[in-house]
Every structure is written in structure tokens, then in C-alpha cells.
Amino acid sequence: MALDIYGFIRDIEYYGFFQYLVPFLICFAILFALLEKTHVFGENKKNLNMGLSLLLSFTILTNTELLDFLNASISNISLMIILFSIVMLLFMFIMKVGEGNTPLRYFALVLAVFATIWALVEAKYFNPYGDFTGAMYTFLYYLEPFIDVIIFLAIIAFFIIIIKATGKKKKIYLGGV
Template sequence: MVEQSVFRGTIDFFGRLGIYDVILPFLLVFTIVFAILEKTKIFGMEEIEGKKYPRKNLDAMVAFVIAFFVIASSKLVEVITQVSSQVVILLLLSILFLMLVGSFHKETPEGFFLPGGWNTTFMIIMFVGIIAIFLNAIKTEGGQSWLSFIMDFINTKWNTDWVASLIL
């Protein structure tokens, strides 16, 4: 039998400790909610020495509470874990695609950007991919993902008149 490496043992220990099921989802939700609250300035601004700043104390408290509510639900943590792992794969694919496309273009001082409509097309493809990832992560009561439920529904109703009228 092959011995485990020290790193594999450490990762297994972190899993038993709850790093992946509790701490990392908490930090992810807290960070995203806090950033959104800071950016939108929902709780207003406070003035300190003549400068205006967002109310970080309120933003942090609300983000903290929301993150705790999220990790209290094991279903939400499961969705977050599945979605984040698949979004990382989508991000990796997009970076590899851009590296491939960039290797065939000349280098400019501004860098490389997809020209014209290709940028919009790429963003739409990424958005559809993220929607598909979320639909695949959310399950019905029977354990079937929403994405497979929608695909099964479309497959069984594909020959009906209303689907043809929607396509037109």
C-alpha cells in the first residue's frame, strides 16, 4: 500500500477539522457580502476628520451575520462548494482560451483584448456557463439538479407546438 504524503495528510486533517465545510465558505460569503456592502454604501457614510468613509462597522457586522446564516445551512454550503469548484474550472478554461488566442496576436503596449463583438460574445458564453453551473448545483427535493430537470423537460416536450413557437 502506498504511503500518504505529508501534504495529503494535512489536507485530510483540514477536511476533518471543518476547514472546507465551515471556515472557507464562511470567509467566502463574508468577503463577498462585505465587498458588496462597501461598494454600494447601503448603510451610508460616516465622516472622520473631514473625510467620508463607508460605515465599515455596520458592513462587517451584517456580512458576519449573513455568513453565519449561510454556513448554518448544510444545503447552502454544499451549493457554495460545488459552484465554487466548477467556477474555478470555468475560470481556468477562460484563461487558457485567452492564452491560446493571445499567442496568435501581436503584442501591444496596451495589452491584449478581444476585439469588437468577440469580447461581448465571450462574456455571454461565460455568463451562460455560470448560470448552468448554478442550475446544476441546486437540487430538487428528489435530488435531481435543476439543470437536468430543465433538460429532461425540454427533451420530452421538444416536439410540442409551444416549444416551436418559443423558438420562433
């Protein structure tokens, strides 16, 4: 009998792979990495770190509400990790370490980040109709709270650049002081 990928996924889902094993492995990996990196119990204590990580990860399996939360959020967390990786790759391609980063490179980075967000907004996952105007309005609607902050920070950055370009710090008249 030939087994296709959908049948395989259905079978491992039936046996509880996604409901129990994936949250267990994620919690174990995160806890073990944190304990190894922070050296809470000292240097070269892998057995102790592994035992504690296993114990805490097994205790997570007893809490059904926490398991439901983890199962509901794993896909969103995975998507955010992928998006963060894309933004970091864009940053690595545009910005050069050790070279003078010009304002044009910063502009290209911001443009690339917004292009990535726009491409995701245009995806059928976010917009089932796939129309340009509806997706753009949705994008701007969710971006609206940040637009004021972005404009404010741009104005402050503009004045900082102007002050640094002149090279002189002007005294502010305080009225006879």
C-alpha cells in the first residue's frame, strides 16, 4: 500500500505527535538551550540541565490548557520566526559590516522590510480575495497606530541630522539667565 504525505501526517496526528510531542520537544529544546547558555548550575553540567529540562517539559504535558495554548500558537510563532529570518537576511544583504552605511542603505532596508510586509499582505493567506486595494487598505489599517510614531521619529531624526551637519550647537536664549 502506497502512503502519501497526507496519510502520513494524518497518522502521526492521530497518534498525538502534534498535540503532545511537538510542544514537549519545543519546551525541552528551549529550556535546555537556556540552561546551557546561562550556566545556571555551572560549567559542563549537561546531565543536570538535560534532566531538569526533561522534567519541566514532562510537567507541561500534564496541563491541558497550556498544551492547547501551545498548539494554537505554534504555527503563528513559526511564521514570526520565518518573518524575522527574512528581515535579518534583508538586513545582512543591504547593510555591510565595517563599511560606512549611507542613508540610501537605510532607506533601502526600510523599503525592503515594507515590501516584505506588503508581499505577505497580498498573499491569499491574509486576503482570500487577492485584490490589491482591499489588501492595501487592510495593511494601512493595521499600520495606522504606528504611522504617527514613525512620522514623529522621522522628524526627530531629521533635526538630529541637521544639527550634526551644521556642526555647531546653538545656545538657546533663556531670557536673561
